[in-house]
Amino acid sequence: MSVVCPVNLDREKLKSEVRATYARVAENPDGNFHFHRGPEYAARLLGYDLAELKALPQTATAPFAGVGNPFLMDPLPAGATVIDIGSGAGMDCLLAGQRVGLRGTVVGIDMTDAMIARARTGAAEAGLKQVRYEKAEITDLPMERESIDVVISNGVINLAPDKEAVLGELCRVVKPGGRLQFADIIVGTELSEDVRNNIDLWTG
């Protein structure tokens, strides 16, 4: 039995809308959006350490638009290989890079050119050589099978219409005994077909 909500929307249109929305966030984080952005939000509602965020480049923190905090769960081991799917401007990647240290690796994956560009600038500003970014879709990761210790993500899996494909791809790349620790949105009520097919509500 499928556990994925059946949707009848145009998946390519959804992908295009998501890419366009987050390109706008990358280019103008202080613009008018229907979701919070930035380090103050992350500290006030999600439990991030504001002092730690203020020590990171604004290039990476200002467009942050996550919905939870993957760092409240198990600590990332020093030396671990970590990927962040839908890494955006890279705030969580930089935090992960600090935790895994120089012996570790963090790879941020995003499908938005503007976010990748901004994230690379932020990593260079932070001087974290263990952090890099690759443009890819989260259903087709540029990683070897069973090569990843920990997958983090923050508010991205909900944007994918085929969550089974995303989770299947994550299972392919994670090492046996490795883990996912991610944040995403949950919905407390059964949604009507009209709501499930409303792209504005997916991307908003």
Next chain:
Amino acid sequence: MIEALQQAGFGNARACHFFDSFSGTTKEGVARKYGVRGANFIAYKTA
């Protein structure tokens, strides 16, 4: 989500923390109407 994680091959999947991620946004009313909020999940790939 927990069921989807299990079907994909991850075990001991659970939601750990919850967040009012849309509080104070223009979509706060919609979020309240449908019970939309942020959540942390953890799951382990079966060894």
